[in-house]
Amino acid sequence: MTEIKRSIEITATNERVWDCIHPKNWKSIFHFVKNVDGYDRGKSGVGTRASIVAGDDSAAIKYSVEVTELNEKTKIAYRRYGGPLVGKGVIQLKSLQNGTLLKRTSIYDDDLSEETIQSLSEGMEKDNLRIKKMAETTQK
Numbered sequence: 502m503t504e505i506k507r508s509i510e511i512t513a514t515n516e517r518v519w520d521c522i523h524p525k526n527w528k529s530i531f532h533f534v535k536n537v538d539g540y541d542r543g544k545s546g547v548g549t550r551a552s553i554v555a556g557d558d559s560a561a562i563k564y565s566v567e568v569t570e571l572n573e574k575t576k577i578a579y580r581r582y583g584g585p586l587v588g589k590g591v592i593q594l595k596s597l598q599n600g601t602l603l604k605r606t607s608i609y610d611d612d613l614s615e616e617t618i619q620s621l622s623e624g625m626e627k628d629n630l631r632i633k634k635m636a637e638t639t640q641k
Contacts, residue, residue, distance in 0.1 A: 502588075503613040504606065505622055509629040512600040513636035519574040521636045522592055522603070524549040530635060531628050546571040553584070562586065587611070603632060 511518050520526070524546050527534045534551050549568040554561050564584025571577050577592045588609040595602040605625055613621070 503609040503611065503618060505609075505618060505625065506604070506606045507622065507625040507629055508602060508604040509633055510597065510600055510602055511633045511636050515574055515594050515596045515601045517639065518594055518601045518603060518632065518636045521632050521639075522577065522594075524551070524568055524571075524577065527551050530632050532624065532631070546577075553581075566590075581609075585611075601636075603629060605629065 521530060528551075533553055546568050547570065551566045553564050553566055562584055564581055564586055566579050566581050569578050569580055569589075575594055578589065579591075580589045581587055586609055588607065588611075590605070590607040593604045593606075595604070607621065607625070
């Protein structure tokens, strides 16, 4: 089992960051999400599925993600399946005095190589910066 954690402080309200990380926006914020299926604005979001393609076309890794828990403005839990990166993840928000703390945890069922861990960690950091930029830019 491998666990990767990354967090970032964002100078934006919890509500604004939530709008950015909500499953309906995954295609815009996560560089590896190519499609989001099953999201219905009138429902909780549990059961929403995303088709993932990580990496370039020649060495792309494909798998799926399904939202298993969605607590409005605080937490999204999901499971990864159908590919080599089986496991689960959690995205959490915590209100701070001057913004929001975004915490992301990815747990992989297998022991991953250092190279894979490095690549996944860098991807998480890039996505966190993309979320930060999106939330802080639209906040003003």
